[in-house]
Amino acid sequence: MRIPCPHCGLRGHEEFAYLGDATLRRPDPAAPDAERAFAEYAYRRDNPAGRHRELWYHAQGCGTWLVVERDTLTHEIGRVTEAREQGGS
Amino acid sequence: MRYSIFSVLRQALAGNRGWAPAWREPEPKRHYDVVIVGGGGHGLATAYYLARVHGVRNVAVLEKNYVGSGNVGRNTTIIRSNYLLPGNIPFYEWSLKLWEGLEQELNYNAMVSQRGVLNLFHTEAQRDLFVRRGNSMRMHGVDAELLDVAGVRRIAPFLDFDNARFPIRGGLLQARGGTVRHDAVAWGYARAADRLGVDVIQQCEVTGIRVEAGAAVGLETTRGYIGAGRIGLACAGNSSRVAALAGLRLPIESHVLQAFVSEGLKPVIPGVITFGAGHFYVSQSDKGGLVFGGDIDGYNSYAQRGNLPTVEDVCEGGMALMPFLGRVRLLRSWGGIMDMSMDGSPIIDRTPVGRLYLNAGWCYGGFKATPASGWCFAHLLARDEPHAVARAYRLDRFAEGRLVDEKGQGPFPNRH
Numbered sequence: 001m002r003i004p005c006p007h008c009g010l011r012g013h014e015e016f017a018y019l020g021d022a023t024l025r026r027p028d029p030a031a032p033d034a035e036r037a038f039a040e041y042a043y044r045r046d047n048p049a050g051r052h053r054e055l056w057y058h059a060q061g062c063g064t065w066l067v068v069e070r071d072t073l074t075h076e077i078g079r080v081t082e083a084r085e086q087g088g089s
Numbered sequence: 090m091r092y093s094i095f096s097v098l099r100q101a102l103a104g105n106r107g108w109a110p111a112w113r114e115p116e117p118k119r120h121y122d123v124v125i126v127g128g129g130g131h132g133l134a135t136a137y138y139l140a141r142v143h144g145v146r147n148v149a150v151l152e153k154n155y156v157g158s159g160n161v162g163r164n165t166t167i168i169r170s171n172y173l174l175p176g177n178i179p180f181y182e183w184s185l186k187l188w189e190g191l192e193q194e195l196n197y198n199a200m201v202s203q204r205g206v207l208n209l210f211h212t213e214a215q216r217d218l219f220v221r222r223g224n225s226m227r228m229h230g231v232d233a234e235l236l237d238v239a240g241v242r243r244i245a246p247f248l249d250f251d252n253a254r255f256p257i258r259g260g261l262l263q264a265r266g267g268t269v270r271h272d273a274v275a276w277g278y279a280r281a282a283d284r285l286g287v288d289v290i291q292q293c294e295v296t297g298i299r300v301e302a303g304a305a306v307g308l309e310t311t312r313g314y315i316g317a318g319r320i321g322l323a324c325a326g327n328s329s330r331v332a333a334l335a336g337l338r339l340p341i342e343s344h345v346l347q348a349f350v351s352e353g354l355k356p357v358i359p360g361v362i363t364f365g366a367g368h369f370y371v372s373q374s375d376k377g378g379l380v381f382g383g384d385i386d387g388y389n390s391y392a393q394r395g396n397l398p399t400v401e402d403v404c405e406g407g408m409a410l411m412p413f414l415g416r417v418r419l420l421r422s423w424g425g426i427m428d429m430s431m432d433g434s435p436i437i438d439r440t441p442v443g444r445l446y447l448n449a450g451w452c453y454g455g456f457k458a459t460p461a462s463g464w465c466f467a468h469l470l471a472r473d474e475p476h477a478v479a480r481a482y483r484l485d486r487f488a489e490g491r492l493v494d495e496k497g498q499g500p501f502p503n504r505h
Binding site: 001012013014018019020021036039040042043044045046047049052054070072073074075 | 327329330338339340341342343387388389390391392396398431487488500501502503
């Protein structure tokens with residue numbers, strides 16, 4: 001499995017560290033249901049079979065956090081963007 | 090037909106033409122008291138103990154493929170109960186006790202072989218950690234023995250004791266641990282459950298869970314609708330997908346774990362040996378192949394195949410431990426899909442949906458747990474209350490902060 005890093009080109013996935021689901025958004029700690037929302041945020045996952053947006057960190061390369069679209073059924077890699085472009089976390 | 094030396098002799102004289110199928114191929118009924126989703130080791134064990142221990146015999150096990158096609162046939166066959174945490178030890182020890190009597194119980198040769206599990210340590214700090222785990226085990230009445238280098242040498246003289254980076258300083262031995270013929274576990278439970286009246290229904294995939302007034306009442310399947318008094322999910326690897334049919338979102342990610350087997354060799358490795366400076370575990374099957382594995386690949390996957398960097402990492406661990414492996418040819422490798430939970434421990438519990446019960450999150454330790462998992466899930470399904478040794482495996486423990494995190498890694502499934 002190779003990931004096309006926008007800065008370094010096509011690199012083996014062993015150069016990257018994986019952090020999972022990139023669609024999670026940190027809840028508002030001041031919200032009335034913050035306790036429940038944080039439990040969801042920390043522990044629950046959609047875990048889809050198919051297209052998955054996920055965070056990869058190019059640890060042994062340029063040190064950029066990337067959002068990679070990958071198919072969990074085939075390991076096929078789609079669009080790769082810098083995580084900073086999607087903003088917020 | 091009961092299996093025994095007499096049945097073998099009788100069949101041998103009759104040209105082996107009289108063997109009956111090990112279980113029936115029934116058509117699904119319209120309704121069962123309990124339906125188990127998943128015809129792997131855990132689901133079949135659950136059905137068996139429901140019938141045998143609790144007298145609940147109007148039970149079906151639904152399997153989308155064939156019995157034993159999932160993780161029960163994809164693991165490295167190791168059984169042990171060498172855990173650290175009080176939430177884990179009694180459960181895994183109960184499982185090991187059930188393994189010890191399993192073949193007589195099921196009247197099926199599962200080749201349970203208590204050849205010992207030896208965890209090697211390579212530093213003084215790691216020795217202290219292993220002493221702590223060994224003491225924790227012994228306080229729970231589980232066997233554990235600390236070996237020095239001479240003790241390890243007696244068991245496995247072929248190890249690279251003076252490796253420059255990872256010298257072997259000793260090991261923690263659980264002599265009662267060992268290996269079991271994994272497919273035979275699925276077949277043995279399926280046959281024994283079938284004999285008690287359980288319907289084992291293969292090629293029957295669940296496509297929907299019908300929920301009425303907050304409670305599950307039945308399942309849409311590829312072989313029609315099946316009503317159920319209670320439904321138990323035991324489909325690790327795909328737990329998130331099946332639970333999503335009832336609107337549930339689980340604390341689980343699916344990851345691929347690879348395993349490997351070499352060409353057959355004469356007996357060389359006496360038991361199960363694990364590397365302490367990386368992740369590598371190996372045993373030798375009765376056919377002679379070295380069966381080994383290591384870490385999960387580390388990214389979400391439902392693909393049942395992994396990537397080469399993990400193969401390299403596993404083989405490097407093996408080479409650091411026993412350099413003769415470099416001369417051995419690899420025969421096969423394969424992948425299984427693991428329910429990686431958020432604390433590395435399983436879930437056996439009710440769900441927020443009424444009459445829907447969950448057995449999931451086995452990470453890559455599910456095989457050794459098969460008998461106790463079935464025992465405790467059957468208890469939960471029959472009595473609607475958790476079994477004493479599975480009390481820690483609650484679904485709400487994540488929100489409650491009562492995690493059972495054996496490795497202390499936090500909510501990062503690929504690190505457990």
